[in-house]
Amino acid sequence: MANLKFLGISGSLRRQSCNSGLLRSARAQLPPEVTMEFADLSDIPFYNQDIAGRPAPVARVLAQIGAADALVLACAEYNYSMAPALKNILDWASREPDNALLAGKPAALMGAGGGMGTSRAQYHLRQVCVFLDLHPLNRPEVFANAFAGAFDADGNLVDEKIAGLVAAQMKALAAWTRQLRAG
Ligand SMILES: Cc1cc2nc3c(=O)[nH]c(=O)nc-3n(C[C@H](O)[C@H](O)[C@H](O)COP(=O)(O)O)c2cc1C
Secondary structure (H helix, E strand, C coil), X not given: CCCEEXXXXXXXXXXXXXXXXXXXXXXXXXXXCEEEEECCCCCCCCXXXXXXXXXXXXXXXXXXXXXXXXXXXXXXXXXXXXXXXXXXXXXXXXXXXXXXXXXXCEEEEEEEECCCCCHHXXXXXXXXXXXXXXXXXXXXXXXXXXXXXXXXXXCXXXXXXXXXXXXXXHHHHHHHHHHHHHC
């Protein structure tokens, strides 16, 4: 089996982010022959068509996206939709000629937020995936409550049931990625 590279992208920039904690849990539980790195969005400027070319931080993350076999999108929910940092990097990535960075790429969505577990934001993100031609995994979905003791003060996931769901999603994403490759 070929090795697979996943790229984790957290929509939350804060240090103690629970969404980033979900990604750390995912990386700690990857199936064999899968590796994962994280994108740092903290220095990514807002997309602006007046900016010529790609600023260095943008180029760095776009190179990570290009090198990834699949994306793991941790979708923080702000005001019933995805946090702007996540949408912003997808907007930058979408400007590549022929949508070459994103078209056909598998993705898994997860999120930690209020009582609905970012489900509203994740379903917005699924809509965005349609136009970007990303291929989001359908199941299992990961909707985590960030306010019910599932995360410690540093944003680490401590809830075994959610961790099990994250592990199952990573396993399913590896299978989905291989299935899409096989055509
Ligand atoms: C501007 C803002 C808007 C928010 N709106 C929502 C919301 O609509 N739904 C929700 O579940 N949580 C909402 N929250 C709470 C976040 O989900 C919560 O702060 C979560 O911990 C953010 O993710 P993080 O821990 O990865 O930073 C909002 C938080 C902020 C700062």
